Amino acid sequence: MSARGTRRLAVLATVVLLAGAAVGTQAATATTAPGAGRPTTVPNCAGLAQLRIPASVMSLPTTGGRVESTSVITSVLSGRTVTYCRVDAAISPVDPAAPDIRMRVALPHGWGRGAMMFGGGGYNGTVPDLTANVPFGPADRPVPLARGYATFASDSGHQGSPTAPPSLDGSFGANDEALHNFAAGDALKKTRDASLFLIRHAYGTSPARVYFAGGSTGGREALVVAQRWPRAFDGVISAYPAWNNLSEILYLGYLAQVLSRPGAFPGPEKQGLLYGSVIDACDGVDGVRDGVVSNLRGCRFDPRVLRCPGGADTGVSCLSDRQLAAVTAMSSPFRWPYRIASGETGYPGFPFLSGADMRTPFLGFGTTPPANPMPVTSGYGMQYWDQWVKYFLTRNSAQNSLDVDPRRPGRWLGRISHLSTVQDRNTVDLRPFARAGGKLILLHGAADELVSHRSTNDYYERVRDELGPASTRAFLRYYLVPGANHANFGTPAFAAGWDSLSALERWVDRGQPPANPVVADLRQDRTRPLCDYPAWPRYRDGDPHSAASFVCTR
Known part of the structure; x- marks a missing residue:
């Protein structure tokens, strides 16, 4: 190799070394907190006690924060002994x-x-x-x-x-x-x-x-x-x-009204009847009967096959016309006839498999119908609606949530539209x-x-x-x-x-x-x-x- 080629390689090597050093310095500067010490894999738990969290480290407005307590905990997680520093703080x-x-x-x-x-x-x-x-x-x-x-x-x-x-x-x-x-x-x-x-x-x-x-x-x-x-x-x-x-809250409010009507609520036994009937009708359409419906589009189930004779409630082995109407409302799309600022126009409803399993009634229908005051035995979604009406919408803890109709909200429409810009992250x-x-x-x-x-x-x-x-x-x-x-x-x-x-x-x-x-x-x-x-x-x-x-x- 010529002398010129040797000098060129030496210069190139020097440039590479200097560039690498510069990159390393930049990375260390970017990742090391002021006064935090040298990087380590063991936390300085004691050093966090009573530490102030400046408002400037948060991109949204606060008045800062503070560490309220620290403790070292050893426990077995996933079969492994894990030691960690628990830090409780407030913003x-x-x-x-x-x-x-x-x-x-x-x-x-x-x-x-x-x-x-x-x-x-x-x-x-x-x-x-x-x-x-x-x-x-x-x-x-x-x-x-x-x-x-x-x-x-x-x-x-x-x-x-x-x-x-x-x-x-x-x-x-x-x-x-x-x-x-x-x-x-x-x-x-x-x-x-x-x-x-x-x-x-x-x-x-x-x-x-x-x-x-x-x-x-x-x-x-x-x-x-x-x-x-x-x-x-x-x-x-x-x-x-x-x-x-x-959007889902408005749908849940509509369901709360439907299920609160006299005779409309299907109790746990009827929820189990509905769930079992759907499984019997649709389990095999995916090629195997295993208790799981995989081919949802191929599932064709008409709840009217469970209709009680004459449409009256004659026992736990069938659904009355009012209960069929409630089940159909739960599984159908809900549309509201007004505009809200988020641009949403409805909620798609649940398939019949959802909320109809008597093994998990709390999240779906619940075990008792919605009422005022809202019972803790009603479905989770009904209670969620009740709290939203009282504190998000009307800001009146005495408000009967069943008196607010998501289809015709009247004087609450403006507030609903405003809340949609906050809650619908679409x-x-x-x-x-x-x-x-x-x-x-x-x-x-x-x-x-x-x-x-x-x-x-x-x-x-x-x-x-x-x-x-x-x-x-x-x-x-x-x-x-x-x-x-x-x-x-x-x-x-x-x-x-x-x-x-x-x-x-x-x-x-x-x-x-x-x-x-x-x-x-x-x-x-x-x-x-x-x-x-x-x-x-x-x-x-x-x-x-x-x-x-x-x-x-x-």
Whole structure:
């Protein structure tokens, strides 16, 4: 080699070394918190005690926050002994009359530089369990905290009633800041920013990846963060999302009125009759009788086959005309004859499989009809409507929710329209999230009795129509799980369990999207393929308990 070539290589090597040093310095500067010390995988728990969280670290208005307590906990999670620092903190509101956002962070020893935020459920009101799994998570893989993730969550900006289910306490809705923290998702970003501040102080560096996972309200929150803050999370798992929250509430209010009519409510025995009849009629249309209806489009069931002679209520072996009308209303789309600001026009209703299973009546019909005052034995959705009317809509705790007609709201129409802009998180242009490298896994059970899978179908189809099939597939996968209900509550026909977190990690880190995923039934020894919507698993031959015996079919 000539002298000139040697000198050229030497100069090139020097440039490369200097560039590498510059990149390394920039990365260290960007990820190390001031005064936090050298990067470590063991959290400085004592150093977080009484730490102030500056308002400046949060992108939305607050008056700052504070760490209220820290403790080191050792417990067995997923068969592993895990030691972590638990940090309880509060974020103070701008409005002195608004409640704090109560939040918690779990910082494991042996941190792997990942962070996971959990979403809530119902009206929230409590901090989710940071040692839990992702929605529809697997039984044979460690929970995120046991995998070395720092986990965090909040109560979304209000504290639920200690004497009733916190997720059914909507009284915070009387305060505008608390309402926006919950319904618009403001608390999500505030909690995320404050938690990452604490993580940087605990470990001396920022997470390499930050994920979000939630179901129901948490599923809506997962879509909110992808819509509103596309760079805040690298990946999102959204299960059975109540994304069009106000639209479903209007539908639930309509059902509450229908089911409250004299003689209209089908009791638990009749709910079981309906569910069993649907299974008998539709179970085999997917190729095998296994208690799971996979071919939903092929399911043809007319509830009138259960009509009592003459249409009167003659016992638990049939449905009266009034009960048939109620069941039909629950399974049919609901449209309102007025405009609301979010642009939504209706809610698609539930299939007959939803809410008709007497094993899980609380989430669906309930065991007693809606009334005033609303009984705790009525369906979850009926109680949700009741709280919304009292505290979100009328802000009158004495209001009879059955007196508000979602079809003819009268003087409440303006307020309904305003609330729709807060609660219906229906922006489907997810291009900014996709451009930032974000990945979204969307899951729903086909027998969900609280949030209709038809609504999630609609959301996915809107995204696909807006972005195009190829662009959508580059960052989003949607799986509809036959037989799965809401959050595996009670005894579903198929209790879904899938390692969506590992699938998300491979997609974000390596660019490998989920390939031929398999979902397990957590209560039975059987598996099924997870099919890209709108495909469904059709039985071919072989062992009906094995996913290999099924093929995804459109």
